[in-house]
Amino acid sequence: MTPEQLAELETYTPEELELLERELAGQLWQKRWARxxxxxxxxxxxxxxxxxxxxxxxxxxxxxxxxxxxxxxxxxxxxxxxxxxxxxxxxxxxxxxxxxxxxxxxxxxxxxxxxxxxxxxxxxxxxxxxxxxxxxxxxxxxxxxxxxxxxxxxxxxxxxxxxxxxxxxxxxxxxxxxxxxxxxxxxxxxxxxxxxxxxxxxxxxxxxxxxxxxxxxxxxxxxxxxxxxxxxxxxxxxxxxxxxxxLDGDVLTDVEGALWLLGLLDLTRVGAAPPLSRIVVAVDPAATSTEEADEMGIVVAGLGAALVPDRNGTMRQHGYVLDDLSGRMRPIDAARKAIEAYHAHRADAIVAEVNNGGEWIGTVVRQVDPTVNYRTVHASRGKLTRAEPVAALFEQRAAHMVIASAQLDDQLTTWVPGLADSPDRLDALVWALTDLMLTSAGNYAAAA
The missing domain is CATH 3.40.50.300 (P-loop containing nucleotide triphosphate hydrolases)
Structure with missing residues (x-):
């Protein structure tokens, strides 16, 4: 703007300046609109x-x-x-x-x-x-x-x-x-x-x-x-x-026979977890400890400290899925990731399934960090029998998704028992919430 134009602006009244501002804004709108x-x-x-x-x-x-x-x-x-x-x-x-x-x-x-x-x-x-x-x-x-x-x-x-x-x-x-x-x-x-x-x-x-x-x-x-x-x-x-x-803007329909539905996950999703009394990092390891990058399930979940009513009005401690760190990685990297999550979330334990040759995870975890509280779980029941009670926790609005993980949501809502093996992320989530809410330790915490 030239000095002459600035001098002219100084002679304008506030009303004239406001009118000029509106006129210039209108011209700016027209230019943006045209582009x-x-x-x-x-x-x-x-x-x-x-x-x-x-x-x-x-x-x-x-x-x-x-x-x-x-x-x-x-x-x-x-x-x-x-x-x-x-x-x-x-x-x-x-x-x-x-x-x-x-x-x-x-x-x-x-x-x-x-x-x-x-x-x-x-x-x-x-x-x-x-x-x-x-x-x-x-x-x-x-x-x-x-x-x-x-x-x-x-x-x-x-x-x-x-x-x-x-x-x-x-x-x-x-x-x-x-x-x-x-x-x-x-x-x-x-x-x-x-x-x-x-x-x-x-x-x-x-x-x-x-x-x-x-x-x-x-x-x-x-x-x-x-x-x-x-x-x-x-x-x-x-x-x-x-x-x-x-990505494509399609409305998905639910998979017949799946234990989890997309609408159910959305109903249970919360923006943040409340204060927690216990936190675990659950690991569903690959069957072998080879140097190849296999799919590993690593899910972090916590148990709410307060008693909150579920869908039926029962006062209970609710479970919260906090993080999904699963992916294709080497055994040593899976152990390190689980240990990092253990310390980052101040977890009480790393819980790992050891069926089908998964015993290696404990050895690797202790080699990397012997201070970690680590325990194993054994699948004495079939996958459907283990997964159904956890799915029921979501139905009862007693378990909640805090994270938004497309891969985890996808596995939960597409796995149909009996048609395929349960995937790694789903298994890790089931182990985490089972440990927190469905075992004797979880029941003791809920009654406390």
């Missing part, structure tokens, strides 16, 4: 039916939020839904939590502000809003608690509702029901939604509705995503059943 090149699945369909939905299903990094944010900006800058309203539009953004709505749908790199620099976030006694200079607004809601859903009852009438990460909403069904009551502004009030799919009943029901138009994006086709990030995502999920869900 945006959508993926095919981000292109909105034709007219959406009243109370219908454009549902974007996609893998990680496919721009689902980006597509919905652009759609909402275009809606605001299109024909007014009600000319009597300031800006002609009153909309809503519903996310798993209100904080998610702020961070992802408004302030984030793919949110409204990234598409229209004129958007401002305001919190008033009536709630939190994304607002445009024209007066158009989108009110932000969460769907995490019953109180959140109740706020949707009195959320006001809207012309457009955006569901951000719909499959991650704890109360998706009630959120849909209550928000629909307020979709009554303009000639064609409707939904848009963006989510990585999960096999929830509400998502499956939406896919079956004739007024829901679905587009799908795959992570491997998301060429705007940095190559390093795309490669890491592909490496994390490639070869697992969850690849279809997390």
């Amino acid at each position: 945006w090149t959508p993926y095919p699945w981000q292109v909105p369909p034709g007219e959406i039916e009243t109370h219908g939905m454009w549902l974007q299903l996609g893998g990680r990094g496919t721009g689902k939020t980006d597509g919905c944010a652009r759609y909402m900006v275009a809606h605001v800058n299109g024909p007014p839904c009600d000319p009597r309203l300031p800006g002609g539009h009153r909309m809503s953004i519903i996310a798993p939590t209100q904080g998610d709505a702020v961070e992802s749908a408004v302030n984030g790199p793919s949110g409204l502000k990234a598409h229209d620099a004129r958007v401002v976030l305001r919190t008033t006694v009536g709630g939190t809003y994304a607002r445009w200079p024209s007066g158009a607004e989108a009110k932000l809601f969460g769907a995490h608690t019953p109180d959140d859903v109740e706020r949707l009852r009195s959320g006001g009438n809207r012309c457009l509702a955006w569901l951000e990460e719909a499959a991650a909403m704890r109360h998706l069904g009630p959120a849909l029901a209550h928000s629909a009551m307020g979709l009554r502004i303009g000639p064609n009030p409707h939904y848009i939604a963006s989510t990585t799919p999960k096999p929830r009943k509400e998502i499956i029901d939406l896919l079956a509705r004739p007024d829901v138009i679905t587009t799908r994006g795959r992570t491997r086709d998301a060429h705007h995503l940095p190559e390093l990030m795309r490669s890491k995502l592909l490496a994390q999920y490639a070869g697992t059943r969850l690849e279809r869900q997390e």
Whole structure:
């Protein structure tokens, strides 16, 4: 900016400066808008039916939020839904939590502000809003608690509702029901939604509705995503059943006969473990101690210190799966990894199965670190008999996943007893929770 221009700015009143700022922000928005090149699945369909939905299903990094944010900006800058309203539009953004709505749908790199620099976030006694200079607004809601859903009852009438990460909403069904009551502004009030799919009943029901138009994006086709990030995502999920869900945007169906279901694991998943009374590192070693890199199961789990009601209302100590360190590695590396986990988590013991030639693990552990508390377990019962009680702990909501391990989830939800040998990660998880919750030591701790 030249000295003459700076001198001229000093003569402007605050009102004139604010008007200039808005004008420049509008020009910036137009430039960004013109440069945006959508993926095919981000292109909105034709007219959406009243109370219908454009549902974007996609893998990680496919721009689902980006597509919905652009759609909402275009809606605001299109024909007014009600000319009597300031800006002609009153909309809503519903996310798993209100904080998610702020961070992802408004302030984030793919949110409204990234598409229209004129958007401002305001919190008033009536709630939190994304607002445009024209007066158009989108009110932000969460769907995490019953109180959140109740706020949707009195959320006001809207012309457009955006569901951000719909499959991650704890109360998706009630959120849909209550928000629909307020979709009554303009000639064609409707939904848009963006989510990585999960096999929830509400998502499956939406896919079956004739007024829901679905587009799908795959992570491997998301060429705007940095190559390093795309490669890491592909490496994390490639070869697992969850690849279809997390990378391809498909809704998975449960495997008939599997002891664990994807929906069950999601119901039991928690963000962090509470204070723990005991922690173990369970190892399901390969049968031999050769120098070859074999698949080793290493899972860390803990037992909650407090008595908490389970699904049936019984007060008990709950189990928490803290870490999955399994992988293909040499015996010495498996022992070192288990010992590192033992010290990092301040575990009470390393527990290892020694059936089928697994005795070598104890020898190697003691050679590396003789201070470790190490004990062995023997499989005196069949794999199904051992796994069923542990699966029942999850059914009773007494066992919880703290980690998000695609490989562990994949093994739990695809193993069908009798059709194949149980895999290493699953076996290590079964040994860990059995030791904590189903043995005499676990029962003693639960009764204490």
